Amino acid sequence: MNYNNSVLIGNWNEERLKNEFELKLFLRKRERHELLLQKSRTLFSNLLKERPLAISGTYVLFGYNVQIVATDMSGFASSGKSRYGLALSSLVSERQVDYIQNIDDGCLMTLSPITTPCCRNTFVILSAKDESLRGVKMNYGDEFLLRAENYGDPQSPPLYVRYTPEGAPSSTDRMPIQLSSSKDSCCRWTTMPLLPRDRLEGLGSPVKTSTKLIIKNCVADKNLCVMSQNWMRTFFGPECGVTCKNYLDIHKRCTAENIFSLVSDVETKTKG
Template identity: 75%
Template sequence: MRPSQKKYYMTYNNSVLVGNWSEERLKNEYDFKLFLRKRDRRELLLQRSRNLFSNLLKEKTLAISGTFLMFGYNVQVVASDMPAGKSVGDKPQYGLALSSLVSERQVDYMENINDGCLMTLSPIVTPCCRNSFVLLSANDETIHGQKLNYGDEFLLKAENYGDPQAAPLYVRYTPSGVPEPADRMPIRLSSTKDINCRWTTMPLLPRDRLEGLGSPIQTGKRLIIKNCVADKSLCVMNENWMQTFFGPECGVTCRNYIDIHKRFTARNVFTLVSDVAVKKKA
């Protein structure tokens, strides 16, 4: 290239503003003010996540009912025979607690449990908002202090410690009228109290089911929990582990797993726990 054909460009020092500098400055100022306003209103995603963890994982002392399960007291639904996916030293840990789940997409607009929250089984068995329920009679929710017997229908009302004034939520099974996928998880929290929210229990061993019907249930007793409408037992979806906002958790549904001796397998074995000491023994 000839020297006469060279193009000379004008150079600027650092004090010269180029481009849409005015619009960019105004936009940065607006973004900063918007950030301050969201921070003051506690609307930032980080703040919402902290509030969510604080509300759902806040430890709570269970209202212990004593030796037997009673209506009106707190319980946890624990699959005591299933491995928790972690171990302390060489000793494996067992126990998965029925828990409500808030997904990553719901964190933006939810800070407590709500209608439609999916139910999972979590290795976190410490009593907290997401895994503690109130045992209520399906016939009269005002009953308090009466023993729960095998065969009695009951409701599991979720404990919402973050918003006690919110509408009550119940553990509900949604049956499917058509063949469903094996990994479908139909148990959720619902503000609609209908017959799909009714559950019942029966003894674990077949030889005890006839004589045990109508007898009180001991705290931490291994038993079978059935949905009254579907007539299927609560079970662990051990092949359906997922990574959630609270760590790896397992799916839960209603399905019968029976061996050749007509006994329920470990997937269907649960305990209703109302005492931390009993849970550790189980």
């Protein structure tokens, strides 16, 4: 064989060994379910598994699953058309999917256009005074906790929706609401009627499902609100940030960013 300018030269053995090593590494990761595709599928299976809401009747009852829905804010459906309703949901980011395939301590909270009841957007509403209460009507002014259930690992410690007050001025896109395993006063929330004229008389009356109301953090004394200018791309599509801030119009009434409803009834949710 004569060598000339058309003869190709390369590290043939090195390339072959490299390809064999990458193939063996791929097969080993696939057997151990360590591939990113497999982890993503597990994440979707755990967090998007539907959880039917228990029929609790006309009123919100302690011990039942509820959804926190911003009824007056529009989201984006898969078809590209806007629709109203954003559900408070737990989020596992792209950086966490390598070692987390379920909700965990430190997961951020967002508002998602996906309002179908599932593991990531349903919470057990508990009385802050007595968590063992079940079937008791919740009244305006009662302090409550929102506990997220890890259905993939029932032995895991309970997680609560917690607001972290800012100790110093921070950026406007800061997202201070997340899941936490530490149950302290920052996990306490309360409700009050939407209209200011109804708040004095409505204090102590039962909360009806799907009624528009204000949710306030007991420590920060600020309303739960939609960060309408802070949209982000996630594994579950575009989602909006959530924080605690008071939005008032010129008449001192809360705007759409602060209006939420507690959905604990499938029939009520369908009507809304």
